[in-house]
Amino acid sequence: MLPQHQSREHADEYLSIIDSLSARPFPDENGRPGGAGQWSGPGFHLAVLRESQDFWEDRSAEIVEAAERELEAGLAALSVILAERWGAPEAVDLWPYLELDDSDSTATSREPLSFLCGVAGSMQMWRLPHSERWVGLTIGQADPEWPFQLLVGIGETSSLDGR
Numbered sequence: 001m002l003p004q005h006q007s008r009e010h011a012d013e014y015l016s017i018i019d020s021l022s023a024r025p026f027p028d029e030n031g032r033p034g035g036a037g038q039w040s041g042p043g044f045h046l047a048v049l050r051e052s053q054d055f056w057e058d059r060s061a062e063i064v065e066a067a068e069r070e071l072e073a074g075l076a077a078l079s080v081i082l083a084e085r086w087g088a089p090e091a092v093d094l095w096p097y098l099e100l101d102d103s104d105s106t107a108t109s110r111e112p113l114s115f116l117c118g119v120a121g122s123m124q125m126w127r128l129p130h131s132e133r134w135v136g137l138t139i140g141q142a143d144p145e146w147p148f149q150l151l152v153g154i155g156e157t158s159s160l161d162g163r
Contacts, residue, residue, distance in 0.1 A: 014049045014078055014152075021045040021154050022128060022135060043156045044111040050074055050150040059144065071139050071150045078137060078150075079124055089124035092136065092160075112153035113160070116140065123153070132157050 021038075030041035037048040052067035079089060094117035097110065116123060119140030126135050136153045 010050070010074070011077060011081060014074075014150075015081065017047050017049060018082075018135060018152055018154075021047060021152065022131075022133065026156075041111055043159060045154040046112045046115060047152050048149045049078075049152055052148040054145060054147045056145045068139070068148055071148050074150050075124075075137055075139055082126055082135070082137070086126040086129065086135075089126050089137075092123050092125045094120055094122055094138075110159050112136070112155050116151065116153055118142070119149070120151070127157065134160065 017038075021040075024040070024045060026043050026045070027040050028042060030039065032039045037051075039046050050071060052071060053063075055064060055067075083089060094113065097113045097117040116136065116138060119142050120138040123136040123138035125137075127133075128135060134155055134157055136155070138151050138153075139148055140151050141148050
């Protein structure tokens, strides 16, 4: 069930983005084939599903916490819908991916994990049935003044190996 402030229209929009990215082939080069808020590359797709305000002008605890709670409600609602489709998500700790050596020849195949571990500590992940892909949801923030973002990442299951 969706929280009252989380409209069905938003959930349908998020699901449409997730379904589109899950089915889209991975490109050979990094780029933004989906437009603003979406980027892709070899073995991955990333998208910002929702974004809070930024905190350049006001970083008071009340405003920051309210923005974070709103995105957490969106993540929780979307997780319920995806769990109905694909079962319970796996909790993935993203911190181990920070420790990967950038000189490693597989580093480029680690996306979207390389990006996600830089903005979030964990994600909820589903392995797509009959596919070598996974879908992950998290809330990230690149810097304290920047907005919180509800993010979806789609990657190859091989990117999860070798933590």
